[in-house]
Amino acid sequence: MTSPLQTPLFQTLCVIGPGHIGSSILRRARLEPALATRLVTTDAIPAVRETARCIGLADEVPDTMAEAVRDADCVILCVPVGAMGSVAAEVLPAMKPGAILSDVGSTKGSIVADITPHLRPDIPFVPAHPMAGREFSGPESGFAELFDDRWCLLTPLPGMPDEATQRIATMWALMGARTRAMDIAHHDKVCAMVSHLPHLIAFTICGTADDLADESRSEVLDFAASGFRDFTRIAGSNPVMWRDIFLNNREALLEMLARFTEDAQAMARAIRWGDADFIVDRIERGRRIRKTLIENRQA
Secondary structure: OOOOOOOOOOOEEEEEOOOHOOOOHHHHHOOOOOOOOEEEEEEEOHHHHHHHHHOOOOOEEOHHHHHHHHHOEEEEEEEOHHHHHHHHHHHHOOOOOOOOEEOOOOHHHHHHHHHHHHHHOOEEEEEEEEEOOOOOOOOHOOOOOOOOOOEEEEOOOOOOHHHHHHHHHHHHHHHHOOOEOOOOOHHHHHHHHHHHHHHHHHHHHHEEEEHHHHHHHHHHHHHHHHHHHHHHHOOOOHHHHHHHHHOOOOOHHHHHHHHHHHHHHHHHHHHHHHOOOHHHHHHHHHHHHHHHHHHOOOO
């Protein structure tokens, strides 16, 4: 991996929470010398810190967040969205003036609301959300190519230095991602549709299957076709992370769920009354969306 940068973007890059996303950032930074000279990570859970040390995710894995961020030029919060506020309250007082704070959470409205009360005037905060990830979790689940050709959405805050936003955009470009700036409310609505609602549906379908009578449930699991298997893959995601996402983006998610429910009911009516044209139209629309995703390299 090469970069036109002559010197590293950051001398010290610190990741708080080396889970799936955090460990993938660190792995990519290991391979991209233009990102950082020194890598630091830590986690509130001792076992996670020990795993990070054992697999060599970073140059240093301190026991406390304050120690981890002390000399960092950039700190990225990779913790569940429900923990962003409390973690920010712990790390911000220990950060050096001029360092940049960022995050990777998918509910920007709640994250900004939770972090803003703890911000310092000498620490720019650049919210970010890489649209990447799989159902796995933990330090060993990351991989350096996770962000290749994925989108990272930035939601810059008023009054924050443009230079800080540009540095975070450059960081994600070095990670292999494409970046786009977006309004916070619009971001949350888009993510409710393309990410949060599909996960809600997957969890619900798996719950429905689990509630079937024992004999039917066994057959569902024995003979699961690819469609159901896809849902179970999504449903294998971290429950704490997705609990926090659902609760912290509830308004946008409930709006999209209501729209989906209406559309599902319309499809049910078409099936009940034999409206073949309606059914074919919906299937064709789905095929067009899939074709567009492939053309956009997002499939």
